Amino acid sequence: MNVLCNCEKCELKGIFIGHLTETDIESFCSQKSERQFSKGEIIIEQGMEITEFTYLKSGLVKLFRKGEGGKEQIIAIAKPFDFVSLLSVFSEKNYNYSVTAIEDSTTCILDLLFIRNIIGSNGNLALNIMEKMSRVSDNIIGNLLNIRQKQLRGRIAFILIYFADKIYSNLIFDLPLSRKEIAEYIGMTTENVIRILSEFRQDKIIKINGKTIEIADFERLKAIANFG
Amino acid sequence: MNVLCNCEKCELKGIFIGHLTETDIESFCSQKSERQFSKGEIIIEQGMEITEFTYLKSGLVKLFRKGEGGKEQIIAIAKPFDFVSLLSVFSEKNYNYSVTAIEDSTTCILDLLFIRNIIGSNGNLALNIMEKMSRVSDNIIGNLLNIRQKQLRGRIAFILIYFADKIYSNLIFDLPLSRKEIAEYIGMTTENVIRILSEFRQDKIIKINGKTIEIADFERLKAIANFG
């Protein structure tokens, strides 16, 4: 058999392997490269030409765009095994969003033409990628619609649960986003993010220590997220 | 050569042909079926199992979902040559949205397994579909984000321009949506949709006659859409 790169749990590899020939796998592995990003560093910049397929191996990133009014809007938070450059890779020539690391991150990079070639010569593999693509988009759209129909308290509750549940699997966690970024994510002002966090703290629903959040009353928070 | 079904301008066919063998094309054509829907009729119902690939041949439809609070939210308006069931087809087992005709419509229906088989055995075709998928999702996400950052006047202006420009290519058109549906599309209340339409009428930006809208001052409307 083969070493198949050194990334043992890479979902991307999991998707590709089984569809590829030995030689394809070898070129796949030799072709890929990894890059490290510290928290805050730019991984992809809006407007950049799309020449590579970027995959998040570890860490946490935010996808965001400069809206028409110049204000930034966060489109999604991506965690490992999310395909970072899945959104427009196959339709656009240039990125219409930026990606920055909000925690130290490692990305795995493959030449886009190479990927296109592999997909182009392997329909079943394509189906898997499409499935993933479809799911990622569905989630983003669903989130945007869910958030939209909530009032501010509900949105904050939603995002706190999102981090506790989906990202950190822990009731205590460090917010990877500034208050301002949270505002950009759920469509409200920084001041109100702070205000409502303070409110939750006073109501003993959460404890706050700078960026560290502890969810003290998960049930109540969930009720607010669902109802508000 | 071949008759290639009777749909001469079908984009779907355009995508498929060139990638398919003669025999594939024949089965493609013989396999497909068409359905007619009158305005208001349900084409796809949320929760339904996805067994078919639905393509809009003529007419106009709305994609919408029942939000968490029970309120309906319109996700997108699809016009011919948009793939109606592109959103979740390759990731979900059941539709998480509904589709109804907002104008008399004709859909073209292909068995999903059949499509999957064709795609699975033809990577280049898959790339084309992915491109389309990617573009559709990008548009929906972009629209949601654009709308979100506007105030109500801007949203109404946006949707009026959208219909005039993207759907009807005419400054005079019949609104295919009720006031309530417009509200569901751009995230506001029915009353405010009406109020702002009236306001635009009083300001002589538009003329209203029931569902018929005439854009009288396109430039001003555009300014409101961009700024507000």
Place this chain on the structure above:
DNA sequence: CGCGGCTTTGATGTTCATCAAGTAAAGTGG
């Protein structure tokens, strides 16, 4: 003809953004 849904307008109050001002924290250059 009457019922229900769609449309319209007005009045009211809530929610939220904006403005202002101050504190804390974090990065920067000497």
Place this chain on the structure above:
DNA sequence: CCACTTTACTTGATGAACATCAAAGCCGCG
């Protein structure tokens, strides 16, 4: 390492934007 600047955070006060409630006219449809 400290003064300095900048950026993030916080709270309060104010007004604007918006949802909600209420009432009435309209239209299509059984």
